[in-house]
Amino acid sequence: MPESPEVQALAEELGARLTGRVLVGVDVVEFRVEKTRGRPPESLVGEQLSGVARHGKLIDLGFGGAGHLVVSLGRHGWARWAVTADEITPAPAVGTAADPPPPTLATLAFDDGGDLELTDAGDWVSLGVWAVDEPREVPAVAKLGPDPADRAFTRADFDAAVVGRRKQIKAILQEQESLAGIGNAYSDEILHAAKVSPVAHAASLDDAALEALFAATVGVLGAAIDARRGVPIDRLKAEKVAAMRVHGRAGDACPVCGDLVREFSFASTTAEYCPSCQTDGARLPLRPA
Incomplete structure (x- = not known):
């Protein structure tokens, strides 16, 4: 299960690479990932990413006054950069074992040509995405206690x-x-x-x-x-x-x-x-x- 150190590093890499970029497309492969059916993630297409933050084990992609995409990685969720055809690692030789990569359940495409894939390796879907005005509209964010990784924690x-x-x-x-x-x-x-x-x-x-x-x-x-x-x-x-x-x-x-x-x-x-x-x-x- 992703925990705060790894999620913090993920948030920092996403922020460094994507801040200022425009979300140009959202492809949700698994409908159960969407947690705000009345406001799908596609509602933020065309908006510029203003920053990325972490709330506990959740990622918050902020789009200024337009809203937020909050991602819960759940038990087996993670994120990866999509690769082009010429970047794909060759298949292992016959007779060697290799774990298959976890399936992509949703993809966020940005105007720099970079696609962020959200994956889930579990037997049940634990990955979740919310499109909200404020992160605290997500129940998992609203209930969070103080964060021991915060410098203000006493x-x-x-x-x-x-x-x-x-x-x-x-x-x-x-x-x-x-x-x-x-x-x-x-x-x-x-x-x-x-x-x-x-x-x-x-x-x-x-x-x-x-x-x-x-x-x-x-x-x-x-x-x-x-x-x-x-x-x-x-x-x-x-x-x-x-x-x-x-x-x-x-x-x-x-x-x-x-x-x-x-x-x-x-x-x-x-x-x-x-x-x-x-x-x-x-x-x-x-x-x-």
Whole structure:
């Protein structure tokens, strides 16, 4: 799932390349992508892009006073630049394996000849596009809590979202109404950096643990944004995977203590943690009892 560091890098590349360009065409291949049927994305054709912003995990393409195209990448959505016929990579040799590229569900064409393709690799359509006057008309934007990647984010903002809640801290970190932009991967990385158990209830954390968690939240996201900045968008997902210290590393040695990174069941997916660093050696259940 795209999270704030990669989405921020995507927004910056789109802004650098497309600001000042005119939207000349929209081709929606999958009708379920359109979330504002009364105002389709085509309504902004002919308008000049004034800038690109990020709201949590969503992209906001602003067209001045004409409106906004807000894109939710969902669980498996992403974006890529369309390539011309002579840029297409040759097919792999017979007998070699290669994952097929994710299908394009919508294309935005601009007057510089560049086409931005919005893709979705999931079994169900999670990509969504809204054409609105203001981004907050999109429910997913309106409900967002404070963004830990924002320089204005403070310990008071963090405490308001976390302190005293009788809910697992990993769930709170991923709750967009509480803290915007964090998903399964970066919540694992934050909790490992803070040496906090993912299943601890927020109400059980003392001030030292809360301070460590606040510092890790700001630090992990800030470092990831800096590391992704300038990386071409077709490499951002791979760079994210390569940078993970515990997420997706079950069975590998913890880079801090050398214990084995373990996997556990969380919601409808799995997550990773280090028993020695985070749970006093206790192993969390891989599957619910």
